[in-house]
Amino acid sequence: MLKKGFNFIGNIKKYIIVSIAIMLVGVIATAVFGPVLDIQFKGGTKLSYSYTGDIEFADAEKALKDVFKADYSVSGSSDFSGDAKKLIISLGTNVPTETVDAAEKALQDTFKDNQIESSEVISVEASVGSRFFLKALVAVLIAWILVIVYVGVRFRKIGGVSAGITALIALVHDILVAFFICVIFRLPIDANFIAVVLTLLGYSLNSTIIIYDRVRENRRMFGNKLTLGELVNKSNNETLTRTIITSLSTLLAVVVVLVVSEIKGLTSLRSFTIPLAAGIISGSYTSICLAPCIWAKWKERQAAKATQNHGKKKK
Numbered sequence: 406m407l408k409k410g411f412n413f414i415g416n417i418k419k420y421i422i423v424s425i426a427i428m429l430v431g432v433i434a435t436a437v438f439g440p441v442l443d444i445q446f447k448g449g450t451k452l453s454y455s456y457t458g459d460i461e462f463a464d465a466e467k468a469l470k471d472v473f474k475a476d477y478s479v480s481g482s483s484d485f486s487g488d489a490k491k492l493i494i495s496l497g498t499n500v501p502t503e504t505v506d507a508a509e510k511a512l513q514d515t516f517k518d519n520q521i522e523s524s525e526v527i528s529v530e531a532s533v534g535s536r537f538f539l540k541a542l543v544a545v546l547i548a549w550i551l552v553i554v555y556v557g558v559r560f561r562k563i564g565g566v567s568a569g570i571t572a573l574i575a576l577v578h579d580i581l582v583a584f585f586i587c588v589i590f591r592l593p594i595d596a597n598f599i600a601v602v603l604t605l606l607g608y609s610l611n612s613t614i615i616i617y618d619r620v621r622e623n624r625r626m627f628g629n630k631l632t633l634g635e636l637v638n639k640s641n642n643e644t645l646t647r648t649i650i651t652s653l654s655t656l657l658a659v660v661v662v663l664v665v666s667e668i669k670g671l672t673s674l675r676s677f678t679i680p681l682a683a684g685i686i687s688g689s690y691t692s693i694c695l696a697p698c699i700w701a702k703w704k705e706r707q708a709a710k711a712t713q714n715h716g717k718k719k720k
Contacts, residue, residue: 410642414634417698424578424695431585440588443595444495444529446538452494452508453525460516465492468515472508473500482673490670491524499528541599548606549573556614563621564704571700572613575691579609582687583680590679597677605684608655612648612692619644620697633701641693652689656682 444451462479469477477496494508505526512521556569583601587594619640623631631639663678 410638411645412638413641413694414637414698414701416694417702420690420694420698424691427582427585428578431581431588434585435588438588438591440584441591441593442538443593444497444527445595446535446541447497448529448535449498450496450500450505450529451525451527452496452505452523453527454492454494454509454512454521455524456490456492456516456519456521458519460490460492460519462492464515465494465512468511469494469508472504472511475500480672482671492521499530545602548603549576552576552606552610556610556617559614560617560621563617563624564700564707567703567707568617568700571696571703572610572617574699575613575688575696576606576609578691578695579605579684579687583684586680586683587676590675592676592679595676597674598680601677601681601684604681605688608685609688609692612651612688613696615648616640616644616692616697617700633704637697637701641697645693648689648693652685656685659685 460481462481465479466477469479473496475496475498477494480493480495482491482493492512505523509521509523552573553566553569556572557565559565560568580602583598583605584594586592587598592598620636623636623640623643627636659678659682662674663682666672666674666678
C-alpha cells in the first residue's frame with residue numbers, strides 16, 4: 406500500500422509560478438543595475454598595496470582623485486591572521502606605469518604611518534577579457550551538453566533524454582539564481598563565480614540524480630501499479646530527509662566560511678560564498694520540486710499523445 410506523503414506533483418503549478426517570479430525579479434534587476442564584471446572579463450587594471458594599521462577607504466579614494474582620470478573603486482582584504490592587509494584599486498581601463506607610480510606616491514603621502522607598498526599590478530586588455538569570458542561560456546555549454554548525455558544514458562529505462570533535459574533546466578535555474586544574487590548584491594562576476602557554476606554543476610546534478618535513481622528503483626519494484634505522479638511523490642518523500650540534511654550541512658559549511666572571512670576581512674570570498682549559498686538553496690528546491698515533477702508531466706503528456714495517435718490509427 407502506498408504511504409501518504411506530501412503531494413509534490415499536485416503543486417507543480419505553484420512551483421512554476423514561484424520560479425517564474427524569481428526569474429522576472431532577476432531579469433528586472435539585471436536590466437536596471439547590470440552585472441559587475443571583474444577585469445578578468447571586461448579588461449582593466451587592478452592595483453594591490455600592502456599596508457599596516459588601519460586605513461579608511463573613503464580617504465584612499467580622495468587621495469587618488471587627482472591621479473586617475475577614469476572611474477575607479479577602492480576595496481580591501483586581509484589574511485585570516487589579520488596581519489597582511491591589502492588595499493585594492495580597480496579601474497575599468499589600462500593605465501600607464503607613470504600613473505601606477507603616481508598612485509603609490511599619493512597613497513604613501515596621505516598615509517605616511519601605514520607603510521604602503523605596491524604588491525601586485527594586474528592589467529588585462531578588453532579583448533583578452535572578452536575572449537576569456539567567451540571561453541568560460543563555451544566550457545559551461547559543453548558541460549550542459551554532457552549532463553544531458555550522461556543522464557540520458559544512465560536513466561534510459563525511464564526516458565533518459567527527458568530526464569536529462571529536466572535536470573538541465575533545474576541546473577540552469579540554480580545558476581541563474583546565483584547570477585541574480587551577484588547582480589542584486591553588486592558582487593563581481595569573476596573567477597569565483599565560474600567556480601560557483603562548476604560547484605553547482607556537480608551539487609545540483611547529484612541531488613537530482615539521487616531522486617531519479619529512486620524513481621527508477623520504484624518503477625522496477627512497482628511497475629505500472631503506480632502512476633508517474635504517484636511514483637514521483639513516493640520517490641521524493643523517500644529521499645526528502647536525506648536531501649534536506651545534505652543541503653543544510655553544506656549550506657552551514659558555506660555560511661561558516663562566509664562569516665569567518667567577513668570577520669577576518671577577506672571580502673574577496675563574498676563573490677564565491679554568497680552566490681554559492683543561494684545556489685545550494687535553489688538546488689534543493691529544483692531537485693525536489695521542479696526537475697522530477699516537470700519530468701513526470703512531460704512523460705504523461707507523451708503517453709497521452711501516443712495513446713491518442715494509436716487510437717486515430719485504429720480508426
